[in-house]
Amino acid sequence: MIPVSGRFAKFMMNPPATWRRLRQWLETDGAFGVKEVPLAAAVAAALRTGTVRSPLAAPVVASAPGLIGREEIRPPEPVVSYQSVSPSPGAGIRTIIPAATALPPIPPGDIAALESLPPQDQTARLEQLQRQAEAELSLYLSDIATKVVFGEGDANAALMFIGEGPGAEEDRTGRPFVGRSGQLLDKMIGAMGLQRKQVYIGNIVKLRAAEHDLETGRPKDRPPTLAEVALSIPWLHRQIEIIRPKVIVTLGLPAIRHLVGETENMSRLRGQWRVYRGIPVMPTYHPSFLLRAYTPENRGKVWSDLKNVMAKLGLPG
Ligand code: URA
Numbered sequence: 372m373i374p375v376s377g378r379f380a381k382f383m384m385n386p387p388a389t390w391r392r393l394r395q396w397l398e399t400d401g402a403f404g405v406k407e408v409p410l411a412a413a414v415a416a417a418l419r420t421g422t423v424r425s426p427l428a429a430p431v432v433a434s435a436p437g438l439i440g441r442e443e444i445r446p447p448e449p450v451v452s453y454q455s456v457s458p459s460p461g462a463g464i465r466t467i468i469p470a471a472t473a474l475p476p477i478p479p480g481d482i483a484a485l486e487s488l489p490p491q492d493q494t495a496r497l498e499q500l501q502r503q504a505e506a507e508l509s510l511y512l513s514d515i516a517t518k519v520v521f522g523e524g525d526a527n528a529a530l531m532f533i534g535e536g537p538g539a540e541e542d543r544t545g546r547p548f549v550g551r552s553g554q555l556l557d558k559m560i561g562a563m564g565l566q567r568k569q570v571y572i573g574n575i576v577k578l579r580a581a582e583h584d585l586e587t588g589r590p591k592d593r594p595p596t597l598a599e600v601a602l603s604i605p606w607l608h609r610q611i612e613i614i615r616p617k618v619i620v621t622l623g624l625p626a627i628r629h630l631v632g633e634t635e636n637m638s639r640l641r642g643q644w645r646v647y648r649g650i651p652v653m654p655t656y657h658p659s660f661l662l663r664a665y666t667p668e669n670r671g672k673v674w675s676d677l678k679n680v681m682a683k684l685g686l687p688g
Contacts, residue, residue, distance in 0.1 A: 466510045471601035474629065478608050481649030482615050494526040496613045504606045508577055511602065515581045515590045518545040522573030522610060529684055530565070531616035532556065533607070534657065535625045536576035536599075538592050547572045548658075555658035556622070559673065563681055571614050575629045576603040600629050611647070618683050619650055620676070623657030642676050653680050 488496070501521045508519045520537035523546055532548075540550035548556045557567055576599050581590040595603075607630075611619070621627040624637045631645050631652060645652040655676035661669055681688055 468511055468596075468598045468602050471596075471598040474597070474601050474632075475605050475608075477632070477648065478612065482612060483649050485612065485615075488613070488615070490527045493613055493615070497526040497610065500606070500609055500613060504577060508603070508606075511578055515583075516542060516578035518542055519577050520545055520547055520574065520579070521577055521606070522547055522571065524567070524571035525569055526571070526614055528569065528571040528614055529617040530563075530569075530680070531571045531573065531611065531614055531619045532560075532622060533619060533626045533630060534572070534574045534622045536574045536595050536603075537579045539579070539581075539590065542579040547574055551662060552658040555662060559658070559677060562674070563677055564686055571610075571616065573607055573610055574603075575600055575607060575626050577606060578603065594625055600625075604629060611650070616650060618680050619647060619652045620680055621652060621654045623660065626657075627652070627654035641672060642679070644679075651683055653683075 504521050505519045512518070516537075518537075520541050524531075534548060534552075534556075537547065538550050538552070540553070541547055547553070556572070560567055560570060576595040578599065579590075579592070580595040580599055581592045583589065584591040619630070621630055624640070627633050627637075627640055627645065631647050633640055633645065633654075637654070637656070640654045641656060643654065645654060653676050655673050656669060661673060678688060
């Protein structure tokens with residue numbers, strides 16, 4: 372047992388909002404390589420081993436908008452099962468996203484070893500997958516995540532971009548990367564000599580992750596929790612299996628971490644090829660980071676990553 376005393380005991384007595392925030396924070400990667408603090412690590416370890424139970428252990432239906440339900444703390448399970456607690460979609464009760472202590476495993480085997488798929492079948496299968504994803508994930512819609520943002524682009528694309536998840540504008544339109552980050556991504560794609568419609572753009576999570584800001588009362592984006600990633604990522608694995616890109620570019624830390632299970636921070640990962648089921652993956656900075664830190668140095672790093680991708684694809688430099 373982990374001794375429960377001092378600051379930790381005080382934390383355990385704290386009100387639900389604090390608990391929820393810390394739980395959500397613990398389940399995220401932090402922005403661009405932020406490390407765990409020791410207290411958080413102790414709490415995470417205690418939750419993992421089941422030596423401490425959440426004071427809010429009983430699952431309840433979320434009543435506050437944007438609340439990810441209180442979750443039963445269970446021993447780690449390799450695969451998360453998704454069980455609806457909502458009587459039916461649209462019944463006015465938001466379905467709770469179940470707790471997750473691990474992501475579903477990456478499907479085995481290289482994509483190149485799969486049976487070949489004619490281009491028209493790729494398009495049809497991707498459309499079918501989108502319909503399925505929209506039907507299943509719409510159970511989890513709320514006043515914050517109002518649309519399933521599946522992804523868009525060429526089903527036969529040689530190049531696929533993967534970001535973190537939809538923001539306000541993406542949620543409003545149901546399309547990935549259409550806000551300010553999306554405009555910058557479009558410029559990056561243009562600089563590679565390509566058009567947006569020639570690539571495929573997806574995200575790790577398909578539902579907007581945000582919570583109501585207590586001061587403004589408006590939704591404020593936050594990194595997705597592990598439970599939210601676990602809910603969406605199987606759809607991404609299936610998208611990649613259908614599209615079979617020659618190269619993947621991940622945008623930002625959560626994308627590369629969750630796609631290939633990396634634990635390094637962004638400054639070490641950026642620019643270094645990784646592999647996902649035999650497909651070369653280039654991790655680079657997220658456009659929203661570039662917008663915040665629009666320095667010649669950061670722009671140069673991203674451009675160098677994109678030039679590596681162009682070389683790999685045989686695009687003129
Ligand atoms: N940021 C992302 O990671 N994805 C989007 O679709 C939009 C912004």
